Amino acid sequence: xxxxxxxxxxxxxxxxxxxxxxxxxxxxxxxxxxxxxxxxxxxxxxxxxxxxxxxxxxxxxxxxxxxxxxxxxxxxxxxxxxxxxxxxxxxxxxxx
Amino acid sequence: xxxxxxxxxxxxxxxxxxxxxxxxxxxxxxxxxxxxxxxxxxxxxxxxxxxxxxxxxxxxxxxxxxxxxxxxxxxxxxxxxxxxxxxxxxxxxxxxxxxxxxxxxxxxxxxxxxxxxxxxxxxxxxxxxxxxxxxxxxxxxxxxxxxxxxxxxxxxxxxxxxxxxxxxxxxxxxxxxxxxxxxxxxxxxxxxxxxxxxxxxxxxxxxxxxxxxxxxxxxxxxxxxxxxxxxxxxxxxxxxxxxxxxxxxxxxxxxxxxxxxxxxxxxxxxxxxxxxxxxxxxxxxxxxxxxxxxxxxxxxxxxxxxxxxxxxxxxxxxxxxxxxxxxxxxxxxxxxxxxxxxxxxxxxxxxxxxxxxxxxxxxxxxxxxxxxxxxxxxxxxxxxxxxxxxxxxxxxxxxxxxxxxxxxxxxxxxxxxxxxxxxxxxxxxxxxxxxxxxxxxxxxxxxxxxxxxxxxxxxxxxxxxxxxxxxxxxxxxxxxxxxxxxxxxxxxxxxxxxxxxxxxxxxxxxxxxxxxxxxxxx
Numbered sequence: 001x002x003x004x005x006x007x008x009x010x011x012x013x014x015x016x017x018x019x020x021x022x023x024x025x026x027x028x029x030x031x032x033x034x035x036x037x038x039x040x041x042x043x044x045x046x047x048x049x050x051x052x053x054x055x056x057x058x059x060x061x062x063x064x065x066x067x068x069x070x071x072x073x074x075x076x077x078x079x080x081x082x083x084x085x086x087x088x089x090x091x092x093x094x095x096x
Numbered sequence: 097x098x099x100x101x102x103x104x105x106x107x108x109x110x111x112x113x114x115x116x117x118x119x120x121x122x123x124x125x126x127x128x129x130x131x132x133x134x135x136x137x138x139x140x141x142x143x144x145x146x147x148x149x150x151x152x153x154x155x156x157x158x159x160x161x162x163x164x165x166x167x168x169x170x171x172x173x174x175x176x177x178x179x180x181x182x183x184x185x186x187x188x189x190x191x192x193x194x195x196x197x198x199x200x201x202x203x204x205x206x207x208x209x210x211x212x213x214x215x216x217x218x219x220x221x222x223x224x225x226x227x228x229x230x231x232x233x234x235x236x237x238x239x240x241x242x243x244x245x246x247x248x249x250x251x252x253x254x255x256x257x258x259x260x261x262x263x264x265x266x267x268x269x270x271x272x273x274x275x276x277x278x279x280x281x282x283x284x285x286x287x288x289x290x291x292x293x294x295x296x297x298x299x300x301x302x303x304x305x306x307x308x309x310x311x312x313x314x315x316x317x318x319x320x321x322x323x324x325x326x327x328x329x330x331x332x333x334x335x336x337x338x339x340x341x342x343x344x345x346x347x348x349x350x351x352x353x354x355x356x357x358x359x360x361x362x363x364x365x366x367x368x369x370x371x372x373x374x375x376x377x378x379x380x381x382x383x384x385x386x387x388x389x390x391x392x393x394x395x396x397x398x399x400x401x402x403x404x405x406x407x408x409x410x411x412x413x414x415x416x417x418x419x420x421x422x423x424x425x426x427x428x429x430x431x432x433x434x435x436x437x438x439x440x441x442x443x444x445x446x447x448x449x450x451x452x453x454x455x456x457x458x459x460x461x462x463x464x465x466x467x468x469x470x471x472x473x474x475x476x477x478x479x480x481x482x483x484x485x486x487x488x489x490x491x492x493x494x495x496x497x498x499x500x501x502x503x504x505x506x507x508x509x510x511x512x513x514x515x516x517x518x519x520x521x522x523x524x525x526x527x528x529x530x531x532x533x534x535x536x537x538x539x540x541x542x543x544x545x546x547x548x549x550x551x552x553x554x555x556x557x558x559x560x561x562x563x564x565x566x567x568x569x570x571x572x573x574x575x576x577x578x579x580x581x582x583x584x585x586x587x588x589x590x591x592x593x594x595x596x597x598x599x600x601x602x603x604x605x606x607x608x609x610x611x612x613x614x615x616x617x618x
Contacts, residue, residue, distance in 0.1 A: 004324045005286040006276055012283040016246035049286045053326035056293035066286035073248050073265050073273075 002050040002060040010042065012074075015067055019074045023083065028091070030084050031075070032068045039064040106501065107609035108492045108571075112143020114422060116435020118373045118490075123522055124570065126490035130373075132572070133488035134437035137599065138399065139419055140585075145575075146511070147485035147599025148439060149582055152472035154458070155199025156465045162186045163411075164460025164467060165390075166215035166341075167447040170225040172238055178451050179238060180458060181205070181225065182467065183216035189227070191236070195449055195458055200467060205236050215390055215445065217340055219255045221280050228253050230264060235281070247283055248273040252340040254302035255280075256309040257323040261302055263311065264340075269298040272311060274323065289326035291318045300389060301340030305350055305361060312337025314355060319364060332366040335359060341445070344393035346400050346420060353391045353402055358418065374416065374436045384409055392445040396457045396471065398422075403444055411462035415439040442478055446470055473597040476582035484578050485514075487603060491522060491570035494608075500616040503566040506573070506608050509559045510534050511585060512601030514577040520568030528566045534558040534601070535583070556586035556595075557604065567613075575603045 015035070022034045029037065039047075049066050051057040071080070111129050116139060118130040126132065129143075137145045157164065166183035170191070180195040182202075187210040190202040210216065211229040218227045224235040233247035250273065251264030260280035262273040270290040276282040291299065297313040304310060308319035310331075317332035335354040337343060342353035350361035357371035357378045377383060387405040392412065394401055398421040403412035416438055423434035443459030450456075457470040461479070468479060477483065494501050508516060513533045517526040537554035579600040587594045 005288070005326075006274070006284045006324060008284055008286050010285040011276075012246040012248070012285050015285045050325055053320075053322060053328060054289055054293075055328075056290055061286075063286055066288075070268075070271075070285070070288055072267050073271070074246075077267060 002048040005049050005051075005066070008044075008047060008049060008063055010039070010044070010063060010067070014038075016074060019071075023075070023079075026083055026087055028087055030087065031071055031080055035067050035071065036064045039067065104612040105609070106494045106496070106612050107607060108494050110489065110573075110606045112605070113145050113487065113489070113603075114139065114143045114435060116373070116419065116422075117437050119377070120373050120375045124491060128490050128492065130490055131487055132490065133486050133574075136439050136441075136483055136485040137437065137487060138417075139422055139435055139437060140397075140598070141602075141604070142422055144602055144604040145487045146585065146602035147514075147577065147583070148441075149471040149473070149597060149599050150475040150483070151441060151443070151459070151461075151468035151470050151478045152198070152475045153461075153479045154195065154467045154469055157182055157190050157200070157202045157467060158184050158186050158188055158465065160465055162188070162465045163444075163462075164465075165213070165445065166218075167445050167458060167460055168216070168218035168225070168227070169447045169449050170218075170220060170236070170238070172223070176238065178449060179225070180447070180449055181218065181227075181236075182460065183210060183227075183229070184465075185212050187212045189216065189236075195456070195467070195469075196454055205241050206234070214251055215341060215392075217252045219253050219260065219280075221255050221260060222278075224280075226253060226260060226280055228262065230266060233262065242281075244281055247275075247281070248288075252299070252302050254304055254309065256302075256304040256320075259323055261309055263299040263302055270294065272299065272302070272309075272320070272326075274326075277323075289320070289328065291320075291328060292316060292330065297336075301337040301343055301352075303337075303343040303350060303352070303361075305345075305363075308364065310343075310350070310361070312340075312343070312352065314338065317367065321364075329364075331364050335367065335369075338388040339391040342388075342391040342393050342402055344395060344400060346395045349420065351393070351400055351418070353388060353393070353404075355388075358402070358416070370418070370433050371416075371436065372433070374438075377416065377438075380407070382407060387412070390444075394446045394448065394457065394459075396446075396448060401439065403441075403446070412444045413440065413462065415441055440483065441470055442481075443468055443470055474582045476600055477580050482578055482580045484576055485599060485601070486574065486576040488519075488574045489572055489606075491572045492608065493570050494610075494612065496612050497569065498615060500567055500569055500613045501571065501610050502613055503564050503568070503571055503608050503610040505610070506562045506564060506606055507559060508532055508534075508562060508603070508607075509557065509605040510575075510601060510603040511536070511557055512577075512583040512599075513579055513581075514575055514601040514603070516562055516606075517574040517576070518564050518566050518568075519572040519574060520566065521570050522572070526574065527568070528564040530562040530564065532560055532562065534560060556584070556593075557602075567616075571608060573606055573608070575601075577601055
């Protein structure tokens with residue numbers, strides 16, 4: 001059952017710590033993948049947010065999706081894309 | 097062709113100027129109680145107009161080139177004096193516990209790092225002052241400064257239902273964030289909502305009437321009516337906020353600047369535009385629309401004012417004033433539209449400070465690194481610069497628009513020293529001018545000069561006669577001055593008269609009398 005967003009145990013301080021850790025060591029993951037991994041680690045596998053008040057979302061949205069949709073408020077888009085481009089280039093090098 | 101007609105005595109009495117400025121209607125269609133120009137004065141007595149008081153310099157803050165771009169009064173309960181807070185163009189925040197000292201002693205909260213152009217938005221909650229500018233979200237409790245790196249870095253904050261709300265995060269133009277209830281420092285990660293997601297517009301401010309959180313984009317207004325699940329609906333599909341700081345509450349109403357003029361919040365319904373009579377001001381040839389985003393509202397006394405920048409200006413150059421108390425009441429007790437005037441007070445932002453027996457308006461200067469006491473007692477100039485107040489009446493036709501009139505005399509009721517000019521037939525040039533001195537004489541009785549001085553206090557309101565010897569079909573009277581001195585008005589309270597500081601002069605009424613002549617070319 002979905003709960004109100006303010007009843008979810010993850011706050012922006014948690015996410016900020018994840019983003020900082022990802023910036024230092026992305027472990028070959030995009031920020032989105034990193035966030036999903038951290039949410040899973042907390043055991044919030046089925047944690048759904050009641051988003052009936054959101055015009056652009058379904059009535060229930062997974063907490064990880066909510067955080068991912070807001071990732072640009074934690075890190076400038078350019079900075080995130082720069083890191084993710086480096087990761088992609090590194091993957092390509094490994095494949096070749 | 098000129099026609100001869102019987103000469104007829106005629107007179108016009110002004111019925112007051114209580115309907116204020118009207119620049120919407122053609123100049124020949126103004127009512128006699130409306131005026132074509134009203135600047136640097138107050139409609140402080142219904143129907144009368146008084147020059148405003150000036151600004152006193154209270155000293156500088158920070159380095160010489162800095163400007164104050166945001167002000168706030170952080171109230172701290174009964175035991176502690178309120179802090180006047182300012183944000184400067186150096187990205188610094190300062191406070192003072194005594195803005196009545198001159199010069200004011202400022203103490204830095206933060207010396208740099210905040211925005212140098214985006215004004216700070218402020219709120220007080222849990223005995224702390226919270227503020228943000230798009231780069232930081234911080235708090236100050238009077239002793240300790242704290243910043244919250246994980247909080248959303250928005251430009252606007254508003255308290256609603258014991259919760260702090262933030263909007264204006266860079267790159268997320270639709271998004272509104274909410275803190276934990278009762279805790280403005282913890283922000284649940286999923287506690288956000290997009291208002292009219294992807295409509296291409298940008299949130300320009302937040303407000304609240306206590307029941308709703310009002311989210312203003314430039315072109316629409318939306319209310320959030322459920323603080324937990326963010327249920328929202330658009331209340332106005334056509335106009336929204338221009339500026340977060342342009343929203344103000346006054347006597348249970350909320351007023352704000354929109355792209356179409358000044359609007360009054362009408363609850364969960366499209367807002368009412370109330371600035372019809374000054375509509376022409378809201379034109380990109382007159383106002384610097386680019387700076388409407390930082391238009392700043394304040395209320396002082398019974399007047400609501402908005403600081404706005406005129407075209408070509410980098411800082412606000414003008415105040416638009418609204419007088420809700422002077423609006424007519426209908427039989428059902430519904431208030432109509434009040435009068436408007438404009439000021440040119442050199443401040444960009446201002447806040448009302450109240451502590452003990454002092455109630456003062458403090459504003460950041462647009463001209464220099466200075467804080468002004470705005471409308472300072474006994475001050476007739478703006479920081480040493482003489483300014484002019486002007487009131488220009490409607491064009492009087494004496495009830496006979498076709499006929500030429502001979503204006504023999506004018507009886508003028510008012511206070512202080514000013515000039516009276518006549519314009520005729522809608523021309524710009526001043527056709528006749530006279531100086532009027534209605535200033536109150538000093539009581540000299542204590543000087544022991546028996547039988548040679550004023551016995552008791554002189555009258556505060558006086559009348560005089562001017563003989564303009566003027567001809568014209570439409571007669572406009574202009575009252576103005578360039579006097580550096582302040583004045584006062586007498587307020588009768590029972591058996592006592594109180595003297596209240598004001599500008600140099602007031603005009604309360606004017607009687608023109610003369611003769612109706614025939615049809616002439618003038």
